[in-house]
Amino acid sequence: MSELEQNHEPAPEVGTIGNLGNPILLKDMNMVGVSAEAAQGGQRVPIWTRMALTSDQDLFQKIIGNIARTIEHAANAVGEYPSLSRAQTVFLVLHPDDTGELWVDKAAMCTYSTLKRPGTVVAGTVLFENDIADVTGLWFPLVEVGPKDRILCIIREGWRFALYFDFNPDGKLLIEEAKRALGTLFRRMSYADLYASLAHEPTLRSLVGAGWFPFLELGIQEIRALLSMIEADFPLHEGEQSLISAFDDVRLERMFSRWMERAHLKERETILRPAINAFKNCEPVTVIKIVLSEIEGVMSDAYYRVHGERPYRSNKLPDFMIEQAEHRAGGKDTLFFPVEFGKYLKDYTYADFKHHDIGTAGSRHAVSHGRVPGEQYTMARALQALLTLDQLAFYM
Template sequence: MNDTEGNVAEASPNDFPIVGSISNLGQPFRFSNVEPLCGVSVEPSRDGHVKVCTRLATTSDDPMFHKMASSFTSVVNHLSQQAGMAISLDRANTVLMVMKADDTAELWIDTAAVVLRCSLTRSVTAGMAIFAHDIADITAMTFPCVDIQSSDRVWCMFRQDWGFGLAFDFNTDGNLDLESFNTALGSLYRQLKYRHLYQTMANRAVFESLVGLGWFPFVEIIAKEFKGLADHCSAGFDVSVIEASILESFDESRMQKMMERWALKPHFANRGIILQVAVDAFNKREPIAVIKILLTEIEGVLADAYRAANDGKSAKLKDLLIFAIASAEQKSGDSDTLFFSAAFARYLTSHTFANFDPTLQTGTASSRHAVGHGAATAESYTMTRALQAILTLDQLAFYT
């Protein structure tokens, strides 16, 4: 069961389901006299010496995954035979093994409640349906109804789409860091669920092509429109057709939802009147007004957020960009989440705040410096550029 709040309520399987309650679907297989697992060898043994991995998180893209998965499956088969059980992992989706300090173990096969810790693009109340496009990021995967103690050893293998994730912590110091284990599982889930995004970000040619066109996996379009953009760039197709389709999807209703999101941020809210003018201009298909307003307000929003976090001190643009990325990583807990904070830093410096050569008239309406100095060509003030400016500002609402 997925729950963005991660609240756990006591409930028995026979209780009437109530919104927000979480319970396991069944009981685990229990084993006694289990020899503690200490790690996984990472190389062939040489003269009795071998390197052992005691903590790891990986996906089925790793060649070592299949050897480790087979090894863990053999462990389960051995335990089940000893206990006179017939257990198969062949069709399992989520397998969790918790090994206790008293040499007992619990094996959960598709029966433990699963919670994903998510950041959403909108506010929700208990009982509201959550759609894929509502998810801005996934930062952890937990088993809230399974009793996992600091003295336990754990390993988990799960299926997501067409891949698998595997994580284990054999807790050699007797003090399991459960939060790190949950975060590792969340990272694996995210990598598998959004594999196409990570592949795009890793493909330097495709990523640079997208940035050159002013696009980025902005949170607002990451679940719906971005894949089409990336596929077009990867294939070398003209993106103008899909850009037109994306523009059509940003109607007044969608723009209003973005405004509501901005209003929750103090450094956005105090610019509400100005931002509303820009959004109204977008709805009227007036790109010049949108770009002129927002490319200057982006820097102002960053400056306000910086002052709020640094006792009223000011900073230059370079430091504001560093601050924005650091804030995103602090909120998400990592640099490789769906916020893609490090990549967004490159986007801002090479696109939104790109320098230009006034003597060669290289300025376009995508650059805050060119727009601010009146050096952008008239034909570069397009609705696509206007939308990209809006999405850039919106991205910062998740970062700061």
């Protein structure tokens, strides 16, 4: 007999969503915060009333045990015996009268994501991890939460946990802020290895020096494969050839369709279409010459539409695109990696170049001044150029 049948609850109909059961109803739950410091009786103590942590942070381990025991004790008092350490998801809603609803692996949960796919995605479309550009939020849509309620959430993802609480001292619970915070925690846990690699300066420097970046069009496994080779100090040729092969006509056309949804790129359709066709025909010189010359124009147009003037120096454009990406993604701490991409633009695409130097096919300045040897114009460098322009398309 299933757990739903034991609780006499009808199973959700196919094609609908529903909670998997009922919450544990708690009494006398007057939790209002977590002490920030040790204190003796009669002393004043600061209290945390809102917090977001993952188990990678030391503070998590210091407070999670007390929080879990407090909640379990309240559940025991009403005849329920959940084990929070074994749960995947714990969502606690506390009402102004100090009653509470404790959902342990019962509440329907959804994530909010930015998709890579161009065009409209109809309800019921099957999505894969490689369709997700960024995770922007997480919530429990079938749990009623009021503006005067207090909330606490514990999420497990893989071998990591996250804790979020808002004990709402002002009586105005910011649900949208909670959604974003939970989405950030979930993203941080799901892609912890990627965050760690990019935070490691030598790894990021080597990745950018080779002309690569965790471009949004790349799948997470493709990015991880590149990073593993970088971290092991292996030659990248084999990995690059695998990536080039993965960009077949279908994938290239999907990317091009996304470009055409951006006004700054749609205006350049007759210029950019030959670049896509050239990649299909294994003509890297054409791809690189077209794309690297258009990237600055695309960023300049975007700058003009925001500021009403053209930048007098091109080195202002990477910083501008960082601002655009942060605005589009809702912050710096996203899979858009705006700050890191700004570094990529400055250190690779717009790397310092003197006219008498010999440059690489990834350098906009070297290519435009004709200071790149023919053997530098490879399909790998051509793919990097396309992915750089595509990254800018996501930021617009």
